[in-house]
Amino acid sequence: MRTRTDQVAAHDGSFDVRLWFPETGTGPGILLVQEIYGVGPYIEKVALDLAARGYVVAAPDLFWRLHPNWQGEHTPEGTAAAIELAGGFDFAQGVADCALTAAHLGELPEVAGGVGTVGFCLGGSVGYLLATRVELTAVLSFYGSAVPDSTGLMDGITAPLLLVFGGSDPYIGRDRVAVVERAAEGRPNVVMHVEEKAGHAFHNSEAPMFHHPEAAARTWEVATAFLSEHLPATLSR
DSSP: OOEEEEEEEETTEEEEEEEEOOTTSOEEEEEEEOBTTBSSHHHHHHHHHHHHTTOEEEEEOTTTTTSTTOBOOSSHHHHHHHHHHHTTOOHHHHHHHHHHHHHHHHHSTTEEEEEEEEEETHHHHHHHHHTTTSOOSOEEEESOTTSGGGGGGGGGOOSOEEEEEETTOSSSOHHHHHHHHHHHTTOTTEEEEEETTOOTTTTOTTOTTTOOHHHHHHHHHHHHHHHHHHSOOTTOO
């Protein structure tokens, strides 16, 4: 599989964007937005899966202003370090960086058929907020903690939107998920998927303390079917 790293210019510097290309060489674009562990083994695993399905995947280094190309370990100690680093993250700057990355992705000659976004945890929040600012073909937000307090922004999202949560998430209580469910009611472009027995970051197979294999497998089937419907790729399966 062909990969490369591009540089994208922002108003105050430039940052790395890792790219993965499908076997066909071309396909729809997916902006893959990291969680607090950075663009590390888990994000790479997701990127490889999506590229194998026919997508051109771009993962920007959102922590470049804090610690360029930082990767946190999926351990209790690594998680604590990741949380500390993320405490200095500027959401507005991160959303702006993702808007620049989406524009860069859409301009690549290898990209055809639209650009969507898939984001996890921190990235789930950033991707949701991004969708209120730029036109995207599909938006998949996994357990974004900012979503329950930002349901009023849902009116500004016209793209097909999949919102994924764990019903037993200690960081996003079930009552907060219910707020999102109520906001999503009656919206034909919004799909809610809640895994009641799963907690936070349950799709992350690199983090034993979070991973829920059964919930992860079910949810990924829902997610890839959603992509196949709204952002179809030649190799989608």
